[in-house]
Amino acid sequence: MSVKVKGVVARAKGAPVTLETIVVPDPGPGEARVRVQACGVCHTDLHYREGAINDQFPFLLGHEAAGVVESVGPDVQEVSPGDYVILNWRAVCGECRACRRGRPQYCFNTHNAKQKMTLEDGTELTPALGIGAFAELTLVAAGQCTKVDPQAPPEVAGLLGCGVMAGLGAAINTGNVSRGDSVAVIGCGGVGDAAIAGARLAGARKIIAVDIDDRKLAKAKEFGATDVINSRAIDPVEAIQALTEGNGADVVIEAIGRPETYEQAFYARDLAGTVVLVGVPDPSMRIDLPLLDFFGRGGALKSSWYGDCLPSRDFPMLIDLYLQGRLPLQDFVSEKIGIGDVEAAFDKMHKGEVLRSVVMVSG
Ligand SMILES: NC(=O)c1ccc[n+]([C@@H]2O[C@H](COP(=O)([O-])OP(=O)(O)OC[C@H]3O[C@@H](n4cnc5c(N)ncnc54)[C@H](O)[C@@H]3O)[C@@H](O)[C@H]2O)c1
Ligand SMILES: [Zn+2]
Ligand SMILES: [Zn+2]
Numbered sequence: 001m002s003v004k005v006k007g008v009v010a011r012a013k014g015a016p017v018t019l020e021t022i023v024v025p026d027p028g029p030g031e032a033r034v035r036v037q038a039c040g041v042c043h044t045d046l047h048y049r050e051g052a053i054n055d056q057f058p059f060l061l062g063h064e065a066a067g068v069v070e071s072v073g074p075d076v077q078e079v080s081p082g083d084y085v086i087l088n089w090r091a092v093c094g095e096c097r098a099c100r101r102g103r104p105q106y107c108f109n110t111h112n113a114k115q116k117m118t119l120e121d122g123t124e125l126t127p128a129l130g131i132g133a134f135a136e137l138t139l140v141a142a143g144q145c146t147k148v149d150p151q152a153p154p155e156v157a158g159l160l161g162c163g164v165m166a167g168l169g170a171a172i173n174t175g176n177v178s179r180g181d182s183v184a185v186i187g188c189g190g191v192g193d194a195a196i197a198g199a200r201l202a203g204a205r206k207i208i209a210v211d212i213d214d215r216k217l218a219k220a221k222e223f224g225a226t227d228v229i230n231s232r233a234i235d236p237v238e239a240i241q242a243l244t245e246g247n248g249a250d251v252v253i254e255a256i257g258r259p260e261t262y263e264q265a266f267y268a269r270d271l272a273g274t275v276v277l278v279g280v281p282d283p284s285m286r287i288d289l290p291l292l293d294f295f296g297r298g299g300a301l302k303s304s305w306y307g308d309c310l311p312s313r314d315f316p317m318l319i320d321l322y323l324q325g326r327l328p329l330q331d332f333v334s335e336k337i338g339i340g341d342v343e344a345a346f347d348k349m350h351k352g353e354v355l356r357s358v359v360m361v362s363g
Helices: 044-048 154-159 165-172 191-200 214-223 236-243 260-265 291-297 311-323 337-350
Strands: 003-010 018-024 030-039 064-072 084-087 137-141 145-147 182-186 205-209 227-230 247-253 269-277 298-303 333-336 356-360
Touching: 003 137, 003 291, 003 337, 018 137, 018 214, 030 084, 030 154, 030 182, 044 337, 084 154, 084 311, 137 298, 137 356, 145 311, 154 191, 154 311, 154 333, 154 356, 165 191, 165 247, 165 311, 182 191, 182 236, 191 205, 191 214, 205 214, 205 236, 227 236, 236 260, 247 260, 260 269, 269 291, 333 337, 337 356
Parallel strands: 182 205, 182 247, 205 227, 247 269, 269 298, 333 356
Antiparallel strands: 003 018, 030 064, 030 137, 030 356, 064 084, 084 145
């Protein structure tokens, strides 16, 4: 039997989100229905509402969530009703050319639920990142459910479902930050701060945080920044070089998605160093740099989708580190809000007042 619940829907480009009754079908083959407990508000939800991702309105927003499996389709083996899970947007197929080469973190054909959730009048919803978790129940592919230790509270666990995983993984997986490295992170929102936390976890000796907002820099220190630079006041490339004996950092992570900050990252790394782009640019952006500098400086220029994570490998491990007090996931939660407060949370995000607002959907 399909079920009717409340969900946060973006009906039209730029229009404020509304709380609607949505219809969630019974899980079919390969699917699971999940009772969402908590779901963080990510910048990407706002991108959807603004029509910056695609125009498949109406969207069911929310994609950074933890909850409990309510029911599963007939053939589902990997999860059962009652399992405590984080929802992921990388349910790997096991069959594409990336999966077959043993690199499932790059899977080109990830799974989502086949059936559609709808509005009461039958209009099909597009769930954000194939999840749609600002809702009491949501329908996903069973592979999108990653079981983790239920001792981690949902407002904390859910964060690994998107932005915090993207930042941690940008440092640990994509940037391959290792013990003794110097690291600079440009942009210290939730994603950048997670990159800082990841660099600390990996044993970086110097972690330089760059932002234009002193409140963000103070917070970055709490996550492990050893030095901070306000790039409104001083040139960040020169400052990073000065903090690294004139050389630049081994790994520089750009967590904003803008050409000018990418250029700073490019020139702030040491010779043969690595730049990781985890911030998401918009389609209008271009970059113009001397090709000789790409060649002459050597090293690696990488981009990081979802922190190159493999949910089944990374989520349970990171939750364990959190439970042992080695990864302060709780510090990303700026506020807990109700399901009717998403629009206000977008506003706070825009003003730089929060790292993460987390919607508490059900107990
Ligand atoms: N690659 C992925 O898989 C992935 C996943 C989630 C989010 N993201 C992207 O990561 C980026 C950051 O997300 P977030 O949630 O941390 O956003 P956010 O808005 O919370 O943080 C951005 C930070 O950058 C700072 N900033 C803005 N302009 C700056 C400048 N010119 N110089 C220095 N600092 C500047 C802001 O003060 C803010 O602290 C976004 O583009 C988001 O879409 C990527
Ligand atoms: Zn695949
Ligand atoms: Zn996200």
